[in-house]
Amino acid sequence: ISVLASILERHIALNERAMAAASGLDQSAPGDKDDDDDSDPAAAAARKRARAFDGGTVLDMSLHAFLERFSRYAHVSPQVYVVAYAYLDRLRRSAGVRVVRANAQRLLTTAILVASKFVEDRNYRNSYFAAVGGLAAAELSALELDFLFLMQFRLNVCAGVFRSYCRHLEREVS
Numbered sequence: 001i002s003v004l005a006s007i008l009e010r011h012i013a014l015n016e017r018a019m020a021a022a023s024g025l026d027q028s029a030p031g032d033k034d035d036d037d038d039s040d041p042a043a044a045a046a047r048k049r050a051r052a053f054d055g056g057t058v059l060d061m062s063l064h065a066f067l068e069r070f071s072r073y074a075h076v077s078p079q080v081y082v083v084a085y086a087y088l089d090r091l092r093r094s095a096g097v098r099v100v101r102a103n104a105q106r107l108l109t110t111a112i113l114v115a116s117k118f119v120e121d122r123n124y125r126n127s128y129f130a131a132v133g134g135l136a137a138a139e140l141s142a143l144e145l146d147f148l149f150l151m152q153f154r155l156n157v158c159a160g161v162f163r164s165y166c167r168h169l170e171r172e173v174s
Contacts, residue, residue: 001064001067001068001071001081002064003169003172003173004067004081004085004169005062005063005064005066005067006064006172007085007169007172008063008099008104008108009062009063009064011098011099012063012099012100012101012104015098015099015100016100016101018098019098019100045149046095046149046150049095049146049149049150050091050095050096050097050146050150052106052142052143052146053097053103053106053107053110053143053146054102054103055102057105057134058101058102058104058105059101059104059105063104063108066104066105066108067081067108069132070108070112070132070133073132074112074116074124074128074129074132076112076115076116076119076120077119077120079119079162080112080115080116080119080120081112081115082162082165082166082169083115083118083119083157083162084108084111084112084114084115085111085165085169086157086161086162086165087111087114087115087147087151087155087157088107088108088111089165090151090154091107091147091150091151094150094151094152095150097150105133105134105135106133106135106143108133109129109130109132109133109134109135109140109143110140110143110144110146110147111147112129112133113126113129113133113140113144114144114147114148114151114155116129118155118156126140126141126144
């Protein structure tokens with residue numbers, strides 16, 4: 001939990017610096033193509049789904065405390081956290097979704113929920129995950145659907161990829 005939290009904190013810091021730099025560039029180049037251009041309906045739908053994770057509240061606790069809370073109350077296996085991390089990395093690469101403070105609560109709660117449903121035989125209800133994650137049950141259910149579409153319903157993490165994420169996390173420990 002602490003290693004994953006540390007990695008995510010670094011990703012958030014990098015992503016927020018990159019976003020700040022990009023917003024500075026956007027202001028200096030007013031003729032650039034608008035991000036909401038709907039010429040590609042699939043890309044527009046993906047941007048809309050990704051924006052569903054933005055807004056709301058910023059976590060009022062550290063990522064470490066948030067993940068510890070999940071560990072304490074959701075009782076999911078460590079494999080779920082590895083798979084959730086793999087999902088977040090896939091979203092970054094395929095849909096351009098980056099974890100920042102404004103979306104961390106929603107993205108992490110949803111990624112852990114989806115990973116738990118995929119990896120574990122028995123699961124809590126969405127309403128329980130929502131309570132642990134500090135979200136409304138209906139909101140989490142809608143986010144789960146957005147997440148699945150952003151992932152294009154490709155949830156399998158093969159054994160080799162899983163091991164590579166485990167090795168990455170182990171290297172962070174040492």
